[in-house]
Amino acid sequence: MTSTARIAVPSKGRLRDSVLDLLAHAGYSRRAFDRMNASAIVDDFEFIEMRPRDAAAWLAEGRLDAAFISTDTALENDIEDWPTLDLGFSRSDLIIAVHEDSAYQSIRDLSGATIATHLPGWTERWLDAVGVDAKVVGMGGSLEGVCAVGMADAIVDLRETGGSLQRNRLRVVAEGVSCQATFSWQTDPHPALTDLRLRLEAALDARLTQYVMLHLPANKVADLGSIFPGLAAPTVLPLAGRDDLVAAHIVVQRKNLWAKLGELRAMGATGIVALKTDAVMR
Numbered sequence: 001m002t003s004t005a006r007i008a009v010p011s012k013g014r015l016r017d018s019v020l021d022l023l024a025h026a027g028y029s030r031r032a033f034d035r036m037n038a039s040a041i042v043d044d045f046e047f048i049e050m051r052p053r054d055a056a057a058w059l060a061e062g063r064l065d066a067a068f069i070s071t072d073t074a075l076e077n078d079i080e081d082w083p084t085l086d087l088g089f090s091r092s093d094l095i096i097a098v099h100e101d102s103a104y105q106s107i108r109d110l111s112g113a114t115i116a117t118h119l120p121g122w123t124e125r126w127l128d129a130v131g132v133d134a135k136v137v138g139m140g141g142s143l144e145g146v147c148a149v150g151m152a153d154a155i156v157d158l159r160e161t162g163g164s165l166q167r168n169r170l171r172v173v174a175e176g177v178s179c180q181a182t183f184s185w186q187t188d189p190h191p192a193l194t195d196l197r198l199r200l201e202a203a204l205d206a207r208l209t210q211y212v213m214l215h216l217p218a219n220k221v222a223d224l225g226s227i228f229p230g231l232a233a234p235t236v237l238p239l240a241g242r243d244d245l246v247a248a249h250i251v252v253q254r255k256n257l258w259a260k261l262g263e264l265r266a267m268g269a270t271g272i273v274a275l276k277t278d279a280v281m282r
Contacts, residue, residue, distance in 0.1 A: 003044070003192075004041070004044060004045065004046050004192070005044060005045050005046070005065040005066065005190040005192040005193055005196075006045075006046045006048060006063075006064050006065050006066075007045050007046070007047050007048070007064065007065060007066045007067060007068070007196075008047075008048050008049075008050040008052075008054075008055035008058065008059070008064050008066075008067035008068065008069070009023075009033070009047050009048070009049060009050070009068050010049075010050070010051070010052055010055075010068060011049040011050055011051055014090065015052065015068075015070070015090050015181055018087075018089045018090060018181065019068045019087075019181070020033050022087065022200065022203060022204070023200075025203040025206070025207075025278070026196075026199035026200050026202070026203040027199055028042055028043070029042070032047075033047065036049065044192040045192065045196065048064070050067070052067070052068070052069040052070050052073045053069075053073045053076065053118070055067040055068070055069050055073070056069045056073035056074055056076065056077040056079065056184075057077055059077070059079065059082075059184060059185075059186070060077040060078070060079050062186070065185060065186055065189070065190040065192075065193065066183065066184065066185035066186070066189075066190070066193055066196075067183075067184055067185075068087075068181065068182070068183055069181075069182055069183075069184055070090060070179055070180065070181050070182060071177060071178070071179035071180055071182060072092075072094060072118075072119060072122075072158060072177075072179045074182065074184060075094075075119065075122040075177065076118075076119045076120075076121050076122045077121075078121070079184065082184050082185070082186070082187060083184065083185050083186075083187060083189065084182045084183065084184045084185075085182065085183040085184075085197060085200060085201065085204075086180055086181075086182055087180060087181040087182060087183060087200075087204065088180060088181075088204060088207075089180065089181050090179075090180055090181040091160070091178070091179065091180045092158040092159055092160045092178075092179050092180075093158070093159050093175055093176070093177070093178050093179065094119075094156065094157070094158060094159075094175070094176035094177045094178075094179060095156070095157065095158075095159045095172045095174065095175050095176060096110070096115070096154055096155070096156050096172065096173050096174040096176070097144075097147065097154065097155050097157065097159075097165055097170040097171060097172050097173065098147065098153065098154045098170065098171060098173055099147055099148065099150070099169060099170060099171075100169045100170060100171045101169075102153070102154075104153065104154065104173055105173060106173055106174065107127075107130055107132060107173060107174035108130060108131070108132060109173075110127070110132050110134050110153065110154055110173075111132050111133050111134060112133070112134065112135075113134045113135070113153035113154055114134070114135045114137060114151075114152050114153050114154075115127075115134050115135065115136050115137065115152060115153065115154045115155065115156060116137045116139050116143050116146050116147065116151075116152035116154075116155045116156075117136060117137070117138065117139065117143065117155060117156035117157065118138070118139060118140070118143070118156075118157070119156060120136045120137070120138035123136050123156045124136050126156070126176060134154075137152065143155040143157045144157070144164055144165065144167075144168040144170060145168065147168070147170055148168040148169060148170065154173070155170070156176070158179060159172070183197075183200060185197075198281075199279075201281075201282070202279035202280055202281050203278075203279060205279075205280035205281075205282065206276075206277040206278055206279050206280045207254075208253060208254055208255075208280075209251050209252065209253060209254055209277050209280050210251070210252060210254050210257055210274045210275065210276065210277060211249070211250075211251055211274070211275045211276075211277050212249070212250050212251070212252055212257065212272065212273070212274050212275075213247065213248070213249050213271070213272075213273045213275070214247070214248055214264065214269045214270070214271055214272045214273070215239065215245050215246070215247055215248075215269065215270045215271040216245065216246060216247075216248050216267070216268060216269050216270075217244060217245060217246075217267075217268045218243070218244060218245065218246050220267045220268055220269075221234065221236055221246065221248055223267055224248065224250060227260050227263050227264065227267075228250065228252050228253075228256060228260065231250060231252065234248045234249060234250045235248070235249040235250075236248055236249075237249070251277065251280065257274060
């Protein structure tokens with residue numbers, strides 16, 4: 001094990017942008033990544049640009065300590081049970097689609113069919129699990145077209161919005177696994193990864209929360225828990241010259257705050273200020 005941990009980051013696309021934004025949120029300067037030429041040394045890490053499907057393969061071979069990949073690439077390389085942190089972005093679903101005029105109605109109808117996919121290994125395991133014997137053809141490019149023109153009877157592909165399927169007159173006959181961007185690492189992790197994982201987790205949790213400060217009647221502090229279930233004890237501070245009001249500081253789920261403003265106002269809350277959180281450590 002080397003002193004510098006080797007970590008793959010996506011080489012291009014929206015996934016790269018999202019990963020670099022997350023790393024910047026976690027305190028790693030994005031400037032180093034913008035200037036990187038195939039790789040860059042940042043703190044105790046050597047970040048290497050690589051396509052996620054290639055990164056998953058090299059991670060499985062033990063040549064990388066960790067990688068920003070995705071659920072589907074982990075499935076293809078049979079490392080979906082390795083230590084993983086779900087990142088919550090680049091969400092999609094693995095599906096089987098056929099031409100809208102096809103007679104195929106379910107995955108079990110596909111015995112003897114030709115299926116094109118970016119994930120031949122996982123597709124064969126999926127088909128075997130349901131007792132379907134089909135010919136699986138691995139591809140590196142766009143899949144919808146080969147099904148639209150009849151070269152393939154079906155495709156196994158990622159669906160984000162479904163727009164591409166509609167444009168190519170394809171319909172879904174089976175849904176497999178929900179996928180997203182992930183950070184995965186070796187089962188015997190490099191020691192330097194401990195701090196990185198901690199910072200990533202704190203940044204991801206912070207994206208879901210807001211720090212709220214408000215003034216509240218002193219006898220209403222206990223009622224905050226009824227508005228925000230699961231709320232830990234708020235921080236309560238006295239206000240100068242006021243015995244009837246206190247300042248309460250809480251951290252709440254971002255998705256809940258706006259829906260609860262009316263209830264806060266109804267219980268007498270004033271001076272409500274919501275701030276972005278940079279890090280939340282559980």
